[in-house]
Amino acid sequence: MHELSLMQNVLQTVELSAEQHHICRINKVKLVIGQLTMALPDSLLFAFEALKPGTIFANASLVVEEQKARCQCRRCRQEFELDEFYGLVCPQCGNIDIQVQGGDEMYVDFYEGE
Amino acid sequence: MKVKLESRLLGANELIAHNNRNMFSSRGILVINLMSSPGSGKTTILECTIQELVKQIKIGVIEGDLYTDQDARRIEQQGVEVVQINTEGTCHLDAQMICHAYQKLDASKPQLLFIENVGNLVCPAEFDLGEDLRVVVISTAEGNDKVTKYPLVFRRADVVLVNKTDLLPYTDFDVEKVKNDIGLINPSASIFLVSGRTGEGMEAWICWLLQQSKNKLLSMNGTSYLQMAEGRK
Numbered sequence A: 001m002h003e004l005s006l007m008q009n010v011l012q013t014v015e016l017s018a019e020q021h022h023i024c025r026i027n028k029v030k031l032v033i034g035q036l037t038m039a040l041p042d043s044l045l046f047a048f049e050a051l052k053p054g055t056i057f058a059n060a061s062l063v064v065e066e067q068k069a070r071c072q073c074r075r076c077r078q079e080f081e082l083d084e085f086y087g088l089v090c091p092q093c094g095n096i097d098i099q100v101q102g103g104d105e106m107y108v109d110f111y112e113g114e
Numbered sequence B: 001m002k003v004k005l006e007s008r009l010l011g012a013n014e015l016i017a018h019n020n021r022n023m024f025s026s027r028g029i030l031v032i033n034l035m036s037s038p039g040s041g042k043t044t045i046l047e048c049t050i051q052e053l054v055k056q057i058k059i060g061v062i063e064g065d066l067y068t069d070q071d072a073r074r075i076e077q078q079g080v081e082v083v084q085i086n087t088e089g090t091c092h093l094d095a096q097m098i099c100h101a102y103q104k105l106d107a108s109k110p111q112l113l114f115i116e117n118v119g120n121l122v123c124p125a126e127f128d129l130g131e132d133l134r135v136v137v138i139s140t141a142e143g144n145d146k147v148t149k150y151p152l153v154f155r156r157a158d159v160v161l162v163n164k165t166d167l168l169p170y171t172d173f174d175v176e177k178v179k180n181d182i183g184l185i186n187p188s189a190s191i192f193l194v195s196g197r198t199g200e201g202m203e204a205w206i207c208w209l210l211q212q213s214k215n216k217l218l219s220m221n222g223t224s225y226l227q228m229a230e231g232r233k
Ligand SMILES: Nc1nc2c(ncn2[C@@H]2O[C@H](COP(=O)(O)OP(=O)(O)OP(=O)(O)O)[C@@H](O)[C@H]2O)c(=O)[nH]1
Pocket: B036, B037, B038, B039, B040, B041, B042, B043, B044, B045, B071, B118, B119, B120, B163, B164, B165, B166, B167, B194, B195, B196, B197, B198
């Protein structure tokens, strides 16, 4: 799937920034991945492990935080989280007009290195 | 040392997609991104659609395919300009590929640009190309559960085309269930039932599409719309 190209993107971004900060070894990279995206944390970890040998990431660990979508019913204003994404239905009143906030983010939160 | 980045993984793609969108808008081009699983009927629907529209409107097509140019050849037979993108194993198109490919079409001044994405319901959903409409094809032969199994692509769809309706009698596909599932995650999506084999239902989809293209032209300023309409005669 596309996790490999996403991860190449991540490494490039971090490498560029590390260069500017005169960092030549990365210890940790943290990603935030929304629940509604199609990127699988396990595949991201796999891609990271596959790409890191021989680079400044050789000894780095990857942490992936999954971000839940926050939902609010436009009728009764009930706020809720999606446990499993199969349909946007208000658990309180059954309304399907739901405002969704977040859950589709994908970003590098921070990295650590020296 | 800890460095806070907060840089978006697809930030680069989103930037290029944004530029594509502005460039297409400035030319009044309506851009359609066609997505589906392999074999749902994207190319067949394109063939039917182009056949109807080719006399009324200038059409360009970008064909995404892993390795071959078979679909591009099929489309070429319809007498429209086609550019092939071979992704060489990458499972989706991205905005940069579209930007490149379109340069080869610009001279032919299309008003309607179709992009056939790589057959895959997962990855293409994540990549904005700068399109106006995301059209997802689902066929009656692939089972009832696609909407709930691949919610992202359906959540972001503007149109869902349910294809191969001629096969309905031979499958357990439940049109009402699928409509309902789409309604739950994406109530504003337009749904059309079509058959690329018999042509049934194509008229409604094509009329709708033509209207969208007119709206797009009208959203530019009035004079340039008139100039373009004149230019096509
Ligand atoms: N019975 C029936 N067959 C169809 C219909 N539409 C397409 N097909 C057939 O389904 C097969 C796949 O159609 P394509 O149009 O090539 O599908 P596609 O989505 O472009 O496939 P990829 O580009 O490989 O992802 C072909 O053999 C078509 O003839 C339809 O409405 N009914």
